[in-house]
Amino acid sequence: xxxxxxxxxxxxxxxxxxxxxxxxxxxxxxxxxxxxxxxxxxxxxxxxxxxxxxxxxxxxxxxxxxxxxxxxxxxxxxxxxxxxxxxxxxxxxxxxxxxxxxxxxxxxxxxxxxxxxxxxxxxxxxxxxxxxxxxxxxxxxxxxxxxxxxxxxxxxxxxxxxxxxxxxxxxxxxxxxxxxxxxxxxxxxxxxxxxxxxxxxxxxxxxxxxxxxxxxxxxxxxxxxxxxxxxxxxxxxxxxxxxxxxxxxxxxxxxxxxxxxxxxxxxxxxxxxxxxxxxxxxxxxxxxxxxxxxxxxxxxxxxxxxxxxxxxxxxxxxxxxxxxxxxxxxxxxxxxxxxxxxxxxxxxxxxxxxxxxxxxxxxxxxxxxxxxxxxxxxxx
Numbered sequence: 001x002x003x004x005x006x007x008x009x010x011x012x013x014x015x016x017x018x019x020x021x022x023x024x025x026x027x028x029x030x031x032x033x034x035x036x037x038x039x040x041x042x043x044x045x046x047x048x049x050x051x052x053x054x055x056x057x058x059x060x061x062x063x064x065x066x067x068x069x070x071x072x073x074x075x076x077x078x079x080x081x082x083x084x085x086x087x088x089x090x091x092x093x094x095x096x097x098x099x100x101x102x103x104x105x106x107x108x109x110x111x112x113x114x115x116x117x118x119x120x121x122x123x124x125x126x127x128x129x130x131x132x133x134x135x136x137x138x139x140x141x142x143x144x145x146x147x148x149x150x151x152x153x154x155x156x157x158x159x160x161x162x163x164x165x166x167x168x169x170x171x172x173x174x175x176x177x178x179x180x181x182x183x184x185x186x187x188x189x190x191x192x193x194x195x196x197x198x199x200x201x202x203x204x205x206x207x208x209x210x211x212x213x214x215x216x217x218x219x220x221x222x223x224x225x226x227x228x229x230x231x232x233x234x235x236x237x238x239x240x241x242x243x244x245x246x247x248x249x250x251x252x253x254x255x256x257x258x259x260x261x262x263x264x265x266x267x268x269x270x271x272x273x274x275x276x277x278x279x280x281x282x283x284x285x286x287x288x289x290x291x292x293x294x295x296x297x298x299x300x301x302x303x304x305x306x307x308x309x310x311x312x313x314x315x316x317x318x319x320x321x322x323x324x325x326x327x328x329x330x331x332x333x334x335x336x337x338x339x340x341x342x343x344x345x346x347x348x349x350x351x352x353x354x355x356x357x358x359x360x361x362x363x364x365x366x367x368x369x370x371x372x373x374x375x376x377x378x379x380x
Contacts (some may be wrong), residue, residue, distance in 0.1 A: 005104055008068035012088045018043070024085060031072045033091040037084045057081055070094070106160070107169035110150065111188055119144065127185045130348035132173045133367040135185040142181055154181060161186075171365060174349065189365045279316060280324055280339050287320055287352040290342055290375050297375040299344065302335040306368045313337055318355035320344070323374065338376065345373035 015021045015035060020043055023032045041056040050056035060079040063069045064086075071077075072085040079086070114121060121144055125135045142157040151157035161179035164170045165186070172178070173185045290297050304311050312330015315321050323341045326333045343351055346362045347370060363370050 004062070004066045004068065005108075008063050008066070008088070009090070009108075011063075012090060015040070015043070021088070021091070026085065031085050031087070034072050034085040034087040037080055037082055037086055040086075041081050053081055060086075103163050103167045104169065107164050107167070110145075110164075111169075113148065114144075125185055127173055130174070132185060132187065132347065133369060135173060135187055136170070138180060138182050138184050138186060141186070157181075187366070279322075281317070281322055284317075285320070285342060290320065290344070290352065296378055297342070298378045299373060299375050300336070300341070302332070302337055302372045302374065304331050304335045304337070304370050304372060306331060306370070311363070311370065315343065315356045315359055320352045321354070321356040321359050337372070337374070341374035341376045343372065344375055345371075347371050 012021070020039060021033055021035050023030055024034055024036070025031070037060070040060065041050075041053050044050040044056040044059065045053065050059060057079055060069070064077075064079050067089060069079075069086050069088050072087050076084060121136055121140060122134045124131060124133045125137070126132070127135075138161065141161065142151075142154055145151045145157040145160065146154065151160055158179065158181045161170070161181075165172070165179045168189055170179070170186045171189050173187055177184055179186065285297075289295065304313075310330070311332055312327035313332035314324040314326070316324040320342045322343065323337060323339050325339055326337050343359060345351060346359060347366055349362065351359050351362065
């Protein structure tokens, strides 16, 4: 629900800015702040948010199903690609504010307020010997909430912090503690300002795909257009093959079946492209073998700054997980990351005994800049 709310709100603001949403007249009656279904479908295709009218209709139907938009007279329960008027519920005050939506919207407002005002709340800090970026000290956050008039008392401010954590908006930096009024560090899990692609709304259904270590994954690369492009998949044998692929997306995807930090397969009529279904490792290595003094593995540290479409690498396996593939044009490749490296730590946290899903979540919920410690076989 959270991602739908963010994506819907971003679309609403873009449509207002483009003046697609405006007052319209029909049969001598004025309908304020609405848009024409047929025009919005044209706009989505023109701005490459949808490849065709059918996909655009599915996107808008998703927003209608989630009560983000509705027909101005509530006469149509389905989104129809016709000259019909629809409106965002936030523009007419009919948005159904259940407890989850209220907490989410409160969290979004607080996040934006923190970003737009001069303060020293979000800083790089250390907890238990580990450094974390963009952290909040719980007690200082509560002080700020009181100063800004967001909450009337410390007790209620602490309760708000607990609700924000329970709804996945903030988290303790190492996921060890609930929100408490003290010196513990917390981070926002969600970047409300990340530009969501509308296709991500449709890709939510990928959650139903069973997760297993042998499942294939999709390699993506950002193209100049929203359509197909090519991606070079490099295996340890240096064999290069070109596969058709779709636009590489941000790591904040809800699809977790592959372990690749991207969005799920595109919902076009053609099937998703699958490649590298098997591990690139010649053999599995244990954490103990990696850490043996004087062994055959050396440690390297990479600082990878995510770009607008992600970090550009694939993580697979378990205890330890490994780098399965690297986008040649992505930030990870530029930092020096290679396939077959084993992931030792993420932002200072040892992950040798974790699987790729847990490691993925650590990176997803962390800052845009990720520090990766890896081990690779030494060359003699």
